[in-house]
Amino acid sequence: MDRRQKKTRQAIFNAFTELLSKKDFDKISVGEIIDEADVGRATFYAHFETKDFLLKELCKELFCHIFDTENGCNTEHRHIFECDGESSVFLHLFRHLQKNDNNILKLLSSPNNELFLGYFKDQLEILVVDHISLFEAKKRKTIPDSLFRHHIISTFIGTLRWWIDNKMKETPERITEYFFAIL
Amino acid sequence: MDRRQKKTRQAIFNAFTELLSKKDFDKISVGEIIDEADVGRATFYAHFETKDFLLKELCKELFCHIFDTENGCNTEHRHIFECDGESSVFLHLFRHLQKNDNNILKLLSSPNNELFLGYFKDQLEILVVDHISLFEAKKRKTIPDSLFRHHIISTFIGTLRWWIDNKMKETPERITEYFFAIL
DNA sequence: TTCGATACCGAACTCATTGTTCAATATCAT
DNA sequence: ATGATATTGAACAATGAGTTCGGTATCGAA
Numbered sequence: 001m002d003r004r005q006k007k008t009r010q011a012i013f014n015a016f017t018e019l020l021s022k023k024d025f026d027k028i029s030v031g032e033i034i035d036e037a038d039v040g041r042a043t044f045y046a047h048f049e050t051k052d053f054l055l056k057e058l059c060k061e062l063f064c065h066i067f068d069t070e071n072g073c074n075t076e077h078r079h080i081f082e083c084d085g086e087s088s089v090f091l092h093l094f095r096h097l098q099k100n101d102n103n104i105l106k107l108l109s110s111p112n113n114e115l116f117l118g119y120f121k122d123q124l125e126i127l128v129v130d131h132i133s134l135f136e137a138k139k140r141k142t143i144p145d146s147l148f149r150h151h152i153i154s155t156f157i158g159t160l161r162w163w164i165d166n167k168m169k170e171t172p173e174r175i176t177e178y179f180f181a182i183l
Numbered sequence: 184m185d186r187r188q189k190k191t192r193q194a195i196f197n198a199f200t201e202l203l204s205k206k207d208f209d210k211i212s213v214g215e216i217i218d219e220a221d222v223g224r225a226t227f228y229a230h231f232e233t234k235d236f237l238l239k240e241l242c243k244e245l246f247c248h249i250f251d252t253e254n255g256c257n258t259e260h261r262h263i264f265e266c267d268g269e270s271s272v273f274l275h276l277f278r279h280l281q282k283n284d285n286n287i288l289k290l291l292s293s294p295n296n297e298l299f300l301g302y303f304k305d306q307l308e309i310l311v312v313d314h315i316s317l318f319e320a321k322k323r324k325t326i327p328d329s330l331f332r333h334h335i336i337s338t339f340i341g342t343l344r345w346w347i348d349n350k351m352k353e354t355p356e357r358i359t360e361y362f363f364a365i366l
Numbered sequence: 367t368t369c370g371a372t373a374c375c376g377a378a379c380t381c382a383t384t385g386t387t388c389a390a391t392a393t394c395a396t
Numbered sequence: 397a398t399g400a401t402a403t404t405g406a407a408c409a410a411t412g413a414g415t416t417c418g419g420t421a422t423c424g425a426a
Contacts, residue, residue: 002422002424003422003423003424004373004422004423026295029411030412031411039374039375040374040376041375041376041415042375042376042414042416043373043374043375043376046373050413051413111295111297111298112295112297113297114294114296142361142364143365144361146349147345147361147365150344151342154341155337155341158333158337158341159334162334166329178330181326185394185395186393186394187394188402191403212383213384214384222403222404223403223404224385224406225385225388225403225405226405228384228385228386229403232385234384367426368425369425370423370424370425370426371422371424372421372422372423373420375418375421377416377417377418378415378416379414380414380416381414382411382412382413382414383410383413384409384410386409386410387406387408388406388408389404390403391402391404392401392402393400393403394399394400394401395399395401396397
């Protein structure tokens with residue numbers, strides 16, 4: 001990829017995350033992004049079809065960073081994973097999210113974030129399907145599978161949201177406890 | 184209230200709900216609403232400050248209809264309530280929602296519906312606080328109160344969403360079972 | 367270093383939408 | 397009948413999205 005393209009792309013990503021830390025996604029205009037990124041208007045549209053696509057690309061990068069490590073391809077992460085027992089997949093996730101890399105969390109409790117939430121849920125779905133055995137024993141007889149998966153995901157996001165809205169006072173460990181207690 | 188005002192207000196409500204059955208809230212423009220309602224532009228803005236306020240007003244009416252009956256002011260509803268035992272508050276709600284009065288449900292699974300969802304949650308919060316005893320026994324020791332309430336509400340909405348997205352094939356009774364089984 | 371390709375620039379443009387204003391008109395309640 | 401008030405619709409300003417295009421700067425390869 002051309003050096004200029006990489007630079008521009010990164011400048012836009014940086015500007016976007018910077019703006020996201022200050023205001024809601026749907027209040028950010030393309031004009032603001034290109035000002036912050038110091039990039040021509042046409043250039044922006046040469047890179048991203050719309051603001052939604054920009055978000056999508058950003059999510060790809062962020063989720064790749066956060067979720068891919070769950071698949072055991074990273075030694076450091078596998079270490080944590082193996083030390084803390086089965087529930088650590090979620091603990092690990094909570095820890096990652098606590099760091100608030102790239103203001104990803106802002107997107108979780110901001111309004112009109114269905115787009116982001118959709119991508120986030122897709123990633124969680126994969127994770128949950130992989131680790132469904134953690135919960136298998138309890139309730140699967142009485143309710144449909146899809147509802148059960150749906151519920152795990154929505155509970156995870158719900159717990160996470162509550163955590164964020166309450167200024168993340170609790171430790172990731174405590175939140176993980178809560179998460180499993182609730183389920 | 185002036186007869187003209189009532190007529191106009193109702194025309195706008197009707198147009199709005201009609202449009203909501205066809206497309207998402209944030210894809211509907213004021214222009215479309217006034218065309219469908221056959222009402223002057225200035226008239227619309229004389230009634231509602233913005234599109235968001237229109238939604239708010241509509242929610243007020245709908246929620247008043249659905250939730251107020253839970254408070255026992257309506258004899259027919261109280262009858263149902265008393266017959267079906269404690270869990271019937273939620274059963275009753277599911278039944279009401281199944282009827283899909285005024286396409287309220289469309290709003291639940293449509294994107295960018297934080298506004299609607301906010302009002303809906305506020306109503307649920309009241310209801311849950313009133314009936315928190317239904318769940319009291321189980322888990323309140325291990326997790327904070329606010330998280331617990333938050334979780335009941337988000338589970339209710341989650342279950343409802345799953346129901347809607349799956350074409351509401353199940354009966355309200357079955358969904359109520361699921362809801363309590365999950366919790 | 368040169369040179370062709372390509373990325374960037376930015377101003378100007380179209381288009382859609384929002385929300386306001388105002389004077390003319392219609393409808394209301396009494 | 398009449399004074400008050402609601403409606404109308406066109407015109408207006410403001411904002412933002414997305415496009416176009418000629419000119420400029422940068423790249424990478426020879």
